[in-house]
Amino acid sequence: MMVSTDVDELEIGMYVEIPGSWLSHGFVRKRFVITSERQIERIRQSGFTRVLRRETGESDRTVEGAGTPEEEGAPPAPVVDPELFDLLHDRHLPLARKTGLVHHFCEKIVSAVFERPSPETIDEARRGLHDVVGVILQEEEIMKCLIRITSHDHDTCTHSVNVGFYGIALARAVYRGSDAHDLEELGAAFFLHDLGKVRIDQAILNKPGKLTEEEMEEIRKHPGHGFRLLHDMKQLSEECRIIVLQHHERSDGSGYPRGLREGEIHSYGRICSVADVFDALTSDRPYRKALSPFDALRLMRGEMNHHFQKDIFEKFVLLLA
Numbered sequence: 001m002m003v004s005t006d007v008d009e010l011e012i013g014m015y016v017e018i019p020g021s022w023l024s025h026g027f028v029r030k031r032f033v034i035t036s037e038r039q040i041e042r043i044r045q046s047g048f049t050r051v052l053r054r055e056t057g058e059s060d061r062t063v064e065g066a067g068t069p070e071e072e073g074a075p076p077a078p079v080v081d082p083e084l085f086d087l088l089h090d091r092h093l094p095l096a097r098k099t100g101l102v103h104h105f106c107e108k109i110v111s112a113v114f115e116r117p118s119p120e121t122i123d124e125a126r127r128g129l130h131d132v133v134g135v136i137l138q139e140e141e142i143m144k145c146l147i148r149i150t151s152h153d154h155d156t157c158t159h160s161v162n163v164g165f166y167g168i169a170l171a172r173a174v175y176r177g178s179d180a181h182d183l184e185e186l187g188a189a190f191f192l193h194d195l196g197k198v199r200i201d202q203a204i205l206n207k208p209g210k211l212t213e214e215e216m217e218e219i220r221k222h223p224g225h226g227f228r229l230l231h232d233m234k235q236l237s238e239e240c241r242i243i244v245l246q247h248h249e250r251s252d253g254s255g256y257p258r259g260l261r262e263g264e265i266h267s268y269g270r271i272c273s274v275a276d277v278f279d280a281l282t283s284d285r286p287y288r289k290a291l292s293p294f295d296a297l298r299l300m301r302g303e304m305n306h307h308f309q310k311d312i313f314e315k316f317v318l319l320l321a
Helices: 037-045 082-088 095-115 119-138 140-148 156-174 183-191 195-199 213-219 222-232 238-246 267-281 293-301 310-320
Strands: 002-006 015-017 031-033 050-054
Touching: 082 095, 082 119, 095 119, 095 140, 095 156, 095 183, 095 195, 119 140, 119 156, 119 183, 140 156, 156 183, 156 267, 156 310, 183 238, 183 267, 195 222, 222 238, 238 267, 267 293, 267 310, 293 310
Parallel strands: none
Antiparallel strands: 002 050, 015 031, 015 050
């Protein structure tokens, strides 16, 4: 039985239900087991003072080793919510409202993939992202607004969404006038470029300080993890899996996981690399404050100039001008 509970009384392990429609909160599911203090803070920041909680008992605590916290026997929450999907295609929706919905839509989809990286989830996410990328490409003002409202929180999901927006805009600029590239498929890959981090220890990803060399070695494995996940699940095209594999490669051979150089790196990987580095530099880290966009671009042009393909980087600078 579910009972109304003050948000200040919530604890890790409680099974809760968020009131209201799917659009009123930032969670993939309305019902879930709280697994971190951050989730409680997100509930509070969403404006809720009370939520529903399963009455105290053995069933409202997580069981060590248990799988995804769903209602017993219930199907998983949809990756793409029809209510939000329909709003994206409302031609009468004001620009600011539609921009916010596009951002929210992408966050929901990427969050679902990181929480449940199954073939079914990734396939549904790919189809949903194809559609939202189509909306972005058709309405250039939305693309410009999305670049302006990117968050500076380096949460993996938020970072993935930001790189998705930057990557789509940059790919469109690089391949303008060519019909040889599937921008919807590329967009899905930009959003999912860090998928391999689902196989990295969360303690390393969320460490509030500089990583040791051993921890960095683990981090450097995530492009390979992501590529193999998509390959084994037969998701996305081969070229898009290359985005996941190559987004940390650098022109001078200093990147990872393979230390590729110059022409060995696919142009798709080069585009994602620029978007990824820029968002990382302009996001707050536990050990470093975010740089301003101007300072980030100056650093990339100066100290990191040998990392990027010159013409791609120049097109990115023009996008932000």
